[in-house]
Amino acid sequence: MIDVKDLSENIDEVLNYKPTDTPVVSLYLGVDRAKILKQEYTTVINSMIAQKKNELEQLQVYSASQKKNIYDMMDAIKLYINDYFTPESAKTILIFAKEGKIFSLVRLPYILKPKIIVDPKPHTQILRSILGNIIKYGILLLDREKAQIMLMSMGEIQEYLDAFISDVPPKVNYRSQLAFKEKNILSRIEEKLHHFFKIINEKTLIHLREGKFDSIILAGRRDIVSQFYNYLHSFIQQKYIGSIAAEPDDLPHIIRDKAKVLIEKHETEQKNKFVVKLIDNYCPQELGVLGVEATVNALMLEQIKTLIYNNEFTASGYVCSECGFITLNKEDSCPYCHKALTFYSDITDEIIESAIRQGCEIVDVQSNERLMQNGNIGAVLRFKIEAVGEYNTR
Template sequence: MILENNINKVLEYKDDTSYVTSLYLRLGPDERNDFQYKRTLKNLIKESKKNYSYLESDIENYKSIEKDLAMIENHINDSKNIEGIRGIAIFSCSSNDFWEVFNLPLVNKDRLFFNNYPHIGELMTLNDKYGNTVFLVVDKHKARFFNLTLDGVKELSGFLYPGASRTHKFKPQDGKFKQRVSSSSGDRMMSQGYGEYSFNRTIENDVQQHLKYVSDRIFEYSKDNKIDWLILGGSDDVVQDLSNHIHSYLKPKLLGNIKLDIDTIKTDKLFDLSLNFLDDLRYRNNCKLLEEFEEKLSSGLAVNGIEDCLNSLYNGQARTLLINEGFAQPGFICPKSKLLALDNNEKSCPENQAPNPIQDIVDYIIEEAFSQKCEVDIIYDSQLKKKIDGMGAILRFRL
């Protein structure tokens, strides 16, 4: 709810006379190595000055942007502000006392914008795609249920099967007879009291009832709450048993399993573990999308290269945009219509005015894709990058 309220604040922000600074910064393990993210931010700020230098005559907006950048840098340089996250989005307009920070599980691309509106497309997409991950940790008698959202980690109660509270150690009574009972391993016979055998069968039944109860509770929860992904934790045998109980509706949402001790887990570790699963998911998605891209390229339902991708966006054809990590290219933006162009040509703008130069048109293409509800996937793997010329698109239809 906090996240939704903050997103709504950004969506509702309107002031055509002032400029909003929008930052997306990756903070994964690679970016944190040797404080690479700090150098990335400094470079973004240095390069971005070319994008708002024309505002020097507009003293109020120019000073507001300068203050935004100083506040953003101070916030990120304080390590306490970025603990346990792999990405951050910040929206600031100092002249209007507007400041919103979103700690994120991932960010597609390091980007910095100055515009009359906040660039919120990627934030909305991340919230829709990864907004609610459920982490269920179980043993034979207990279950802990964690809800992981962009707001953080919250543990929910009510996932203990009532029968699980009975004793789990057999206490024989004097005078009870014994009989030989076949073991499940074959012909080998074991001597076991009839009462003990019956007791153990009862306990095993309780375990299965416990797991079924937990599975049913998760399914009931999913009816009223969106679950994007489900992760199971516990010992291998218990997790395997639990997966057999999971409702078929939730099975496609299973991200994976991991061995965990229910009594010693820490919530901050759960968030980090879930991010590892999401990183793996992103790689698998990249592989599937590039396979589809290659298949459709020959039939005209995919295009390769930035010019064809931009045209497909303006024709409303693009369904999925694929962009190599690190791909950048200068370009132009029309002063009034905000149309994007690769060449400095007045004919590119319907207002018949020369377009303004922008340092990296790729960032603006991504925002245009988000505004059209297109999926945007950044390709990080070096081998996968070779399959596209910087940028490619899978189309909805041909023209």
């Protein structure tokens, strides 16, 4: 059985892969629970693999043994998807296989086109753009005697960044102490705690400045967390999104699940604010567009800074299979490369993937009423629309 947790830890190997003669299989598959049933995506993967095998048979690029190796990898992926895989919160999964076996699986938060790529190295272009887009949360779990910082992104705790231990005595035997000594001991404990909190604060600030995470969550018993909050450097306070109640020895998945709730609430608020800003500020200033037609046009002109869409959004259109040109209206051929355009009943993933390739920031919102009333999709532009017109007439 394949352990998914272990597989997602191989992401560094994927990103730093040195090409060899042994082909690597990269496979994208849409698995969004809200949109696609298991039966449907297993059908997609079967036909996609059958088609790729056909192509490879005709290409004559690979030797018989290389081809056997590639087919083994495809079969391993198929078996894994059929028998072991559950989508959880992933919209698309990206699977990498080498030497006959799966070696990494990444759960992606966006809907992307299904495809298989066979190359001397993993296909990482989209992954790199997405990783640059993803917010990393530092979770600082603290107690009077120990603390640690965990890095959470894409819904999972990815690594432990740091750990701290204080030499504050865990228990004081008050009964054996004389009353006049008690006060001194207490103040000594408070002094050590003060020292401990100061160290945590300084180290956290260093991690934040080094870009290890973008936002911070405090976790621990309520009284400790509120006490520590006052120690936070103002720069850390700006990045603070909230706290979760936790015991110092809580298991990682408990912390993760509590953090997930907080992060989701925070991100939903941020996204909703962003919709308001797009409609009320950017659009009147001609720095924003709304609706699928205006958004696709801006995307084709590489004007988009941030793409925003409701998750329920769909639209039909035409796509050039050669250069990726997207249009809503039927045209005889692609205006850029003159190849034929193909009809798609849903061009959502084409739009998102094109935006990711251009390095746009991607914001997906869930059932935002205001965005729904304004065409379900929109974008903040890199520069004013009128500036483009002037430039073109020159």
